[in-house]
Amino acid sequence: MRSASNRLQSQPMRLSRYFLPILKETPKEAEIVSHRLMLRAGMIRQESAGIYAWLPLGLRVLQKICAIVREEQNRAGAIELLMPTLQSADLWRESGRYDDYGKEMLRIRDRHERDILYGPTNEEMITEIFRASVRSYKDLPLNLYHIQWKFRDEVRPRFGVMRSREFLMKDAYSFDLDQAGARHSYNKMITAYLRTFKRLGLTAIPMMADTGPIGGDLSHEFIILASTGESEVFCHKDYLGFETPPETIDFDDPAAMQAVFDKWTSLYAATSEKHDAAAFAALPEEARVSARGIEVGHIFYFGTKYSAPMKAVVNGPDGKETAVHMGSYGIGPSRLAAALIEANHDEAGPIWPDAVAPFRVGLINLKVGDAACDGASARIHRALEAAGVDVLYDDRDERPGAKFAAMDLVGAPHQVIVGPKSLAEGKVELKIRRSGERELLGVEAAIDRLGGKA
Template sequence: MRLSRSFLPTLKENPAEAQITSHRLMLRAGMIRQTSAGIYAWLPAGLRVLENIAGIVRDEQDAAGAQEVLMPTMQSAELWKRSGRYDDYGPEMLRIRDRHERDMLFGPTNEEMITDIFGQVVKSYKELPQVLYQIQWKFRDEVRPRFGVMRGREFYMKDGYSFDLDTASAVDTYRRMMLAYLRTFQRLGVRAIPMRADTGPIGGELSHEFLILAPTGESGVFFDSALEDQDWLAENVDINDRASLEKFFTRMTSFYAATDEMHDKKAWAEVPADRQREGRGIEVGHIFNFGRKYTQSMDIAVSGPDGAPLYPEMGSYGIGVSRLVAAIIEASHDENGIIWPESVAPFKAVIINLKNGDAQCDALCDQLYGAAPKALLYDDRAERAGAKFADADLMGHPWQLIVGPRGAKEGKVEVKNRRTGERTEETLEGALALIAKLQG
């Protein structure tokens, strides 16, 4: 994309309404614009990040054996009345009445709808297990939306649901999802610590939240530093092998990790002092097993091995895709702007032409841009160099390919790594090799 022709409206000053770093930087980098309280339009750069994150989430869900569906945002109130949640959910649910006086709602979550769809299709225990997921917009009418997309009313979310024959099978699915989530966050370029979460009246141990460590996090966290090193996960665990998953899950859950609400001081004291870590975290995912709560309340049964009706066990698995955009920024920025991990960046690199109109500069930049126009942003604006460098740092492109008159004359490109600040001088061939590598 050529910046001179793009819709990337950067801002020099911090917007007065933005209270946290990610909100300020998303507005300044031209990623979003607010349309009403807690509701945002996603501009081209922001949408590219959103889609990159969703793509990684989708890859890892598919690899874990989940199947993608797409459910409507509008739901019938009758489904929620069947489960008993319609009156209990509270004012966060946006309730609507259509022209035929039927009660409808804008879905804040999809347990009822997916359970009903499952019940229409699956009739026998032989068709289990089933894991279905979607990546879809949700709406919760927050009383005080704030912090940009971190706590908005409309949000983009991956929600998944599993249906299993029995508890043992449900535990296997839960473990598979935990591994898939950790691999997802690794690919997103962040460390997400799994924290044991409250299962409420259902009880049991199968509920974990995933929190990205950041100073602006809403939750206080306590965890064993062993959880920060998760590199072994991708190599040593077979997501389709029951014994391998059990070993992984036992190891992962043996390390202490809890938010303020679940903190156990006695158990914390048993963690070696040199491995005790405290901080703050942003919740970006939650996995939860709730047994037969919805299949029983909605009377969704399959034929069991003995022919008798059997209520499948269910789990839910959520990732806040739009929230992750803000959480990654909170965890990865400096005083100059965003520092995107390569895997989610809107553009892998920016080409900065320091002298538009100079024949050699223009020709060299065109060669670079022509190698990967979809992956690169070409700053071809008639702006001073300082403004181009400032915007490049603000928008957080992982690499900057800088072309000036002296370098162009010699066929050289200056390459800057946004994260480290390291600068090197490359030949045209070397710069093209980097571009090819960035394309994957």
């Protein structure tokens, strides 16, 4: 079982004291399964078109996703900061994007009649921060990132948090002296992304992509395959078996990073916009994978597109000023929460991978008020919490059926069911959410198993 490193700071949680507004019926507006289940499980609540409140259960998932994203960004040498959501229009006039961006940008006016905007991305601002302080090539390379709410005023938001107007995004920005350095930075992020998605329990494939309004000439989308995916994608089957770069890989070794890039871009992979039917048809038939995909990350190299007009320059070894080469690297944690459900669910609810489960263990006391059941449940709850496991303890005075349904909807990967029948023989039942597999174990054995000791 994965270590407790991704555990949230939290108090022991009893469902009777929690805020988990689950719905028995499906709200009619929810078309896709992730949206439906997130509403039913009480993870999110829509407050406006494309704008959602994250309720406690959803927030836990979001925080766990962010923790993994953060760990892998840090491992790759990126440094976290936090930029504001609101930005000055003047900054965007410098890059020329204030007029280019169109109606997707939410424009606001403050009390002094100054134009401000709710940031859809942060290239301008990070460039401004960089140029204010960095003067020398010796301070390079640099990669700064933050995890912050963004807003894009989509014409038609839909699919819940999969395509919302407000969304959480990790965006990293790299600064290098030249193109070779920028390529290395790009390769580091590819490696970090492969590791990030793997840890989230997803198989993500980098695919050639259009650069969109951000511009540039090197860009990949990271796509996960899911039958309910929004777009059509085509790739070589071997990608599905490729090994993820290990934790120990040296991010400062350009050759190692280039090798990762070369391997993961060696075979055919493209979204429908970039699809080359002839190239795809040239693959052996059994190697062709044509599927639906969900974009969960997008990376760009765009050279001096912002640094030149915004004068983000450094002195090189030769004493001359040069505009830095930049790239940007996005992952959408809020969208990932939905994508994870699209990739992991059944009729009863989400089936979270251990790494992002809001609670790793769901503890069900089938007979609240029965001294033996209460005692065994409390013992298990305390022991697992002490072992660093997130446990949701259903101590409500409800009927068994309602408890089973609720816990399946929460999606805890491991369930412990404490009922009078099995407890009479000193046993509790362990259920694996994904497979439905059940096993009877003694109380202490169950604690050891789920606490990671056995």
